[in-house]
Amino acid sequence: MVSVVHKEHLQLKRLLIVFCGGFLGTLVRYLLSHTIQGILGTGWPYDILLINITGAFVLAFLSTLADATVYVTPERRLFLNVGFLGAYTTFSSLALGDVNLFANQKIWLALLYLAGSLLGGVLAALTGQFWGYKIVQRVRARQSIGVQDQDELLGVHASTQALRDEEQLY
């Protein structure tokens, strides 16, 4: 009984963390998209391309740190990766923007947008992962540490231990 209540409390807390991250990520995307369109115009979806590629880079960087339990706790991963970056980047606008380019007979621009997004996203994820590993290696080298010391580094509480396995997904 007690554990059920505890778990529900945890669930609610997790949803709240994702909510807050999602709120901020959506606003940053909206405001940044406006700013970029103001500078470069609305002829081509530079805004979504730039937002998606930067987001893919940071997500890969943080996920690599989180997988190695360096600096990024499960809670921070929920806030930053699932909430903020998940909402900051977007797929639906990419799909709609591309369909509209095709519909307006701008076939090459549509293909360029698609290829640029996919290749850019994969390259950004690989680069982010590379720099993530660099940081992990540096931390590991500075102090050859055991699991308990890692938890000190993270500031992990006992309750977050259980989250770790479940959040490996993200």
Place this chain on the structure above:
Amino acid sequence: MQMSYLLQLVLIGSAGAFGAVARYVLGHLVASRVGSTFPFGTLIINVSGSFVIGVLFALTARHLLSTTGQLILATGFLGGYTTFSSMSWEGVQLARAGSLRASVLYLGENVVLGLLAASAGIALGW
């Protein structure tokens, strides 16, 4: 004027926050049901979100939905619901796990099904 802009920002942000929570919950549900390492959750989320954004786009073009409504639902909710960063990351992870084929298949499915879904949504809403 200033106040209504601020209100609009809060509404867009809140809609995106609900979209992010919906993605998180649905992603967990799908992962626990499917029990496979293939990231079906993000695929379902991106394809369904692309379909709905197509419908909203058509409804706005027909003046059945205001541009503010489109901003809140499409830019806000669907923007927070669908995700590009997780898709890229999952694509790279599939390749790292040794299956380049699964990686290409996954990214290709997202793009092809996403574009088809957006087109179908536009057709339905028109």
